[in-house]
Amino acid sequence: xxxxxxxxxxxxxxxxxxxxxxxxxxxxxxxxxxxxxxxxxxxxxxxxxxxxxxxxxxxxxxxxxxxxxxxxxxxxxxxxxxxxxxxxxxxxxxxxxxxxxxxxxxxxxxxxxxxxxxxxxxxxxxxxxxxxxxxxxxxxxxxxxxxxxxxxxxxxxxxxxxxxxxxxxxxxxxxxxxxxxxxxxxxxxxxxxxxxxxxxxxxxxxxxxxxxxxxxxxxxxxxxxxxxxxxxxxxxxxxxxxxxxxxxxxxxxxxxxxxxxxxxxxxxxxxxxxxxxxxxxxxxxxxxxxxxxxxxxxxxxxxxxxxxxxxxxxxxxxxxxxxxxxxxxxxxxxxxxxxxxxxxxxxxxxxxxxxxxxxxxxxxxxxxxxxxxxxxxxxxxxxxxxxxxxxxxxxxxxxxxxxxxxxxxxxxxxxxxxxxxxxxxxxxxxxxxxxxxxxxxxxxxxxxxxxxxxxxxxxxxxxxxxxxxxxxxxxxxxxxxxxxxxxxxxxxxxxxxxxxxxxxxxxxxxxxxxxxxxx
Amino acid sequence: xxxxxxxxxxxxxxxxxxxxxxxxxxxxxxxxxxxxxxxxxxxxxxxxxxxxxxxxxxxxxxxxxxxxxxxxxxxxxxxxxxxxxxxxxxxxxxxxxxxxxxxxxxxxxxxxxxxxxxxxxxxxxxxxxxxxxxxxxxxxxxxxxxxxxxxxxxxxxxxxxxxxxxxxxxxxxxxxxxxxxxxxxxxxxxxxxxxxxxxxxxxxxxxxxxxxxxxxxxxxxxxxxxxxxxxxxxxxxxxxxxxxxxxxxxxxxxxxxxxxxxxxxxxxxxxxxxxxxxxxxxxxxxxxxxxxxxxxxxxxxxxxxxxxxxxxxxxxxxxxxxxxxxxxxxxxxxxxxxxxxxxxxxxxxxxxxxxxxxxxxxxxxxxxxxxxxxxxxxxxxxxxxxxxxxxxxxxxxxxxxxxxxx
Numbered sequence: 001x002x003x004x005x006x007x008x009x010x011x012x013x014x015x016x017x018x019x020x021x022x023x024x025x026x027x028x029x030x031x032x033x034x035x036x037x038x039x040x041x042x043x044x045x046x047x048x049x050x051x052x053x054x055x056x057x058x059x060x061x062x063x064x065x066x067x068x069x070x071x072x073x074x075x076x077x078x079x080x081x082x083x084x085x086x087x088x089x090x091x092x093x094x095x096x097x098x099x100x101x102x103x104x105x106x107x108x109x110x111x112x113x114x115x116x117x118x119x120x121x122x123x124x125x126x127x128x129x130x131x132x133x134x135x136x137x138x139x140x141x142x143x144x145x146x147x148x149x150x151x152x153x154x155x156x157x158x159x160x161x162x163x164x165x166x167x168x169x170x171x172x173x174x175x176x177x178x179x180x181x182x183x184x185x186x187x188x189x190x191x192x193x194x195x196x197x198x199x200x201x202x203x204x205x206x207x208x209x210x211x212x213x214x215x216x217x218x219x220x221x222x223x224x225x226x227x228x229x230x231x232x233x234x235x236x237x238x239x240x241x242x243x244x245x246x247x248x249x250x251x252x253x254x255x256x257x258x259x260x261x262x263x264x265x266x267x268x269x270x271x272x273x274x275x276x277x278x279x280x281x282x283x284x285x286x287x288x289x290x291x292x293x294x295x296x297x298x299x300x301x302x303x304x305x306x307x308x309x310x311x312x313x314x315x316x317x318x319x320x321x322x323x324x325x326x327x328x329x330x331x332x333x334x335x336x337x338x339x340x341x342x343x344x345x346x347x348x349x350x351x352x353x354x355x356x357x358x359x360x361x362x363x364x365x366x367x368x369x370x371x372x373x374x375x376x377x378x379x380x381x382x383x384x385x386x387x388x389x390x391x392x393x394x395x396x397x398x399x400x401x402x403x404x405x406x407x408x409x410x411x412x413x414x415x416x417x418x419x420x421x422x423x424x425x426x427x428x429x430x431x432x433x434x435x436x437x438x439x440x441x442x443x444x445x446x447x448x449x450x451x452x453x454x455x456x457x458x459x460x461x462x463x464x465x466x467x468x469x470x471x472x473x474x475x476x477x478x479x480x481x482x483x484x485x486x487x488x489x490x491x492x493x494x495x496x497x498x499x500x501x502x503x504x505x506x507x508x509x510x511x512x513x514x515x516x517x518x519x
Numbered sequence: 520x521x522x523x524x525x526x527x528x529x530x531x532x533x534x535x536x537x538x539x540x541x542x543x544x545x546x547x548x549x550x551x552x553x554x555x556x557x558x559x560x561x562x563x564x565x566x567x568x569x570x571x572x573x574x575x576x577x578x579x580x581x582x583x584x585x586x587x588x589x590x591x592x593x594x595x596x597x598x599x600x601x602x603x604x605x606x607x608x609x610x611x612x613x614x615x616x617x618x619x620x621x622x623x624x625x626x627x628x629x630x631x632x633x634x635x636x637x638x639x640x641x642x643x644x645x646x647x648x649x650x651x652x653x654x655x656x657x658x659x660x661x662x663x664x665x666x667x668x669x670x671x672x673x674x675x676x677x678x679x680x681x682x683x684x685x686x687x688x689x690x691x692x693x694x695x696x697x698x699x700x701x702x703x704x705x706x707x708x709x710x711x712x713x714x715x716x717x718x719x720x721x722x723x724x725x726x727x728x729x730x731x732x733x734x735x736x737x738x739x740x741x742x743x744x745x746x747x748x749x750x751x752x753x754x755x756x757x758x759x760x761x762x763x764x765x766x767x768x769x770x771x772x773x774x775x776x777x778x779x780x781x782x783x784x785x786x787x788x789x790x791x792x793x794x795x796x797x798x799x800x801x802x803x804x805x806x807x808x809x810x811x812x813x814x815x816x817x818x819x820x821x822x823x824x825x826x827x828x829x830x831x832x833x834x835x836x837x838x839x840x841x842x843x844x845x846x847x848x849x850x851x852x853x854x855x856x857x858x859x860x861x862x863x864x865x866x867x868x869x870x871x872x873x874x875x876x877x878x879x880x881x882x883x884x885x886x887x888x889x890x891x892x893x894x895x896x897x898x899x900x901x902x903x904x905x906x907x908x909x910x911x912x913x914x915x916x917x918x919x920x921x922x923x924x925x
Binding site: 313314 | 596622651657658659810811
């Protein structure tokens with residue numbers, strides 16, 4: 001075993017790369033070991049049909065805080081946006097589509113002035129609330145039940161931040177914090193299309209419906225991450241280009257990145273982490289190992305229960321990690337027409353979620369292990385802004401689909417074709433000519449995502465993002481402050497605070513924790 | 520068989536296969552529930568039963584003891600991660616007393632582990648443990664099966680126990696050393712196939728003694744043979760009250776009495792670690808990781824806050840549940856008594872007590888608050904309590920092999 005590294009980051013996903021960069025900037029010699037041939041994990045751009053490339057999981061950049069993008073110098077390292085401030089188009093079967101974007105509610109004001117005012121109010125509230133919530137995401141969560149001044153101070157400062165919102169906003173935040181998003185939408189908005197669109201934002205990537213308690217957390221979470229002004233962007237070259245820029249930022253900070261190097265075991269000697277063993281048999285030593293892998297993979301597969309207490313191990317197995325979100329990629333011979341939608345509007349984010357009830361009905365199936373008969377869809381056609389993703393004149397459609405239960409009844413081998421059909425049929429209601437333009441399809445079900453991106457359960461956020469798996473209980477008490485029970489082993493992935501989405505804060509927070517502990 | 524056909528609500532407590540035989544000896548029909556079974560707490564009178572343990576031999580029905588079969592390729596690894604002792608040192612034919620802890624290093628239960636063969640064990644526990652064992656089995660290829668009802672168990676304890684077992688035809692028993700077990704056979708009265716038993720030289724009395732493990736259908740034959748040979752030798756069935764006296768003399772702890780399992784405590788801070796219970800000798804920090812190890816190492820580094828100690832108390836009145844003070848004035852508390860008896864053998868007033876750290880050293884003097892009831896006239900006495908070494912009673916015969924032939 002050589003001993004040239006201070007820290008090894010297991011997994012070169014976006015959080016792993018962010019963590020490695022900050023560790024290197026903190027003076028550590030860092031090695032990133034990525035199993036796949038490319039860095040980026042689920043933030044990847046892949047060819048799914050000859051000549052057609054697409055962001056494999058997440059297809060929009062909207063959660064990474066601008067401050068972090070700047071701190072990492074991602075633009076200097078090649079990150080270009082093909083489009084920014086994408087409008088959202090809530091599709092209507094009858095063609096009365098509704099279009100809006102946070103900074104521009106004029107279109108909405110024409111069709112529904114009350115909703116435009118209410119949405120403007122809501123955005124303003126989120127902006128104010130994010131002042132209290134963003135700092136929560138940007139720091140290691142406090143431990144509960146300790147006597148340590150640091151934990152008490154952190155709890156106090158969170159409470160103080162919320163109190164500082166003023167009586168009205170504080171009360172509203174506490175009132176709605178654990179609410180079903182459906183109830184809030186009923187209170188504030190009129191248009192079923194708008195309510196459907198906002199409900200989609202709240203349940204996207206989760207195993208929840210709009211009427212599930214706690215769904216409002218996702219909206220607050222998104223607002224907190226983007227500091228209250230969520231901007232939807234398309235990186236040029238897809239999300240994989242973001243990962244490439246992150247890798248360049250890491251490399252220029254002195255990080256060594258090795259791809260095609262799957263880690264088989266995290267090695268422990270005398271109850272301390274001492275390095276990793278690769279699947280090839282090669283061993284690399286380091287006193288610190290930071291795992292970008294999900295908690296179950298990290299603790300149960302890479303480390304092993306024999307290094308953990310039984311109660312902790314059981315808690316890890318109880319983390320809800322099964323995915324309910326699928327991804328459909330379509331290679332298109334020509335740009336499809338959506339009834340009643342101008343071609344320019346296709347550059348936006350198209351939502352098939354005509355009402356909150358529509359989503360809830362789609363969710364009903366998932367509760368019983370079936371895929372949604374009429375799924376909820378988030379559609380982008382990235383080739384409109386970034387033609388290089390497809391052969392000249394052709395297009396790519398990227399569709400996030402809910403709900404697709406990990407353990408679907410009958411198994412995905414059997415259900416893959418029928419589900420693809422259902423999605424195409426659902427899209428066909430809005431774009432009748434679409435099917436004729438499709439030359440190739442790729443459906444990534446949660447088990448596909450599990451296999452391809454090595455995420456136990458195939459959950460986009462590594463672990464369900466709900467109040468019971470949030471902050472100091474994410475992923476489990478005893479590992480919620482990035483350090484784990486085994487000295488020298490840390491987590492930095494979406495499975496820990498603050499959570500998933502292409503955000504990068506887990507990676508940065510983890511790096512800070514590692515450096516603080518080493519000091 | 521033990522499993523009753525009647526529904527559970529008609530049979531809330533099961534009867535052991537020794538139950539009908541024991542009833543014949545019970546003058547008091549006094550039962551206590553234990554782990555889902557009806558058991559006897561006293562047959563005739565406690566002192567008589569107590570003296571059969573110390574002066575002759577006794578039969579105690581320990582069938583309700585919860586038993587698990589732990590087997591499979593990872594059985595040893597599983598046990599070593601579960602318990603505090605190094606099970607790698609336990610070879611087939613050996614028994615070990617051990618404890619297991621939760622993540623915080625607090626005791627969940629104690630029990631004995633019998634190594635039957637490589638990666639094949641029997642674990643005997645006071646409380647049911649399946650939930651914790653299954654949690655501990657995550658990541659291990661091991662099968663855990665409760666076999667409580669499949670095995671009848673009888674403790675034969677007292678100085679003439681070896682003679683008694685030889686007397687009923689269990690040949691070779693005298694070669695069994697403490698904490699060993701083996702398979703033996705006993706001829707059946709009136710002929711027929713011999714009874715096969717597992718016998719271990721273990722017990723809860725601190726005396727020479729054995730535990731007999733058999734199939735339930737053989738239970739009455741074994742009982743009859745022992746009582747027949749023992750009839751003229753002062754051999755008696757004993758109940759849990761007499762057992763409690765001898766186990767205190769031997770310094771053994773009892774769950775729910777001297778500590779509450781960390782799986783059951785409701786109040787914070789009432790859990791107990793093996794260090795606090797004076798069982799540090801059971802902890803092997805060098806064997807690799809086990810549940811609670813990191814917490815116990817922290818406790819070692821921090822130093823104990825309290826510890827279970829033996830007390831020799833002035834006077835003859837057992838200091839049941841007595842609070843302990845640093846001075847006779849009773850101003851400052853220093854702990855409390857968990858178990859207490861007047862020991863007829865030691866002729867001392869004994870107690871086990873949980874005592875605050877400054878006073879755990881042998882020779883420390885504390886004051887016990889004892890209440891005397893003189894025909895319903897209560898008096899409060901502060902009596903001297905001296906911290907003494909445990910066990911209080913440890914006769915050489917408990918270890919001598921072969922045992923003396925009376």
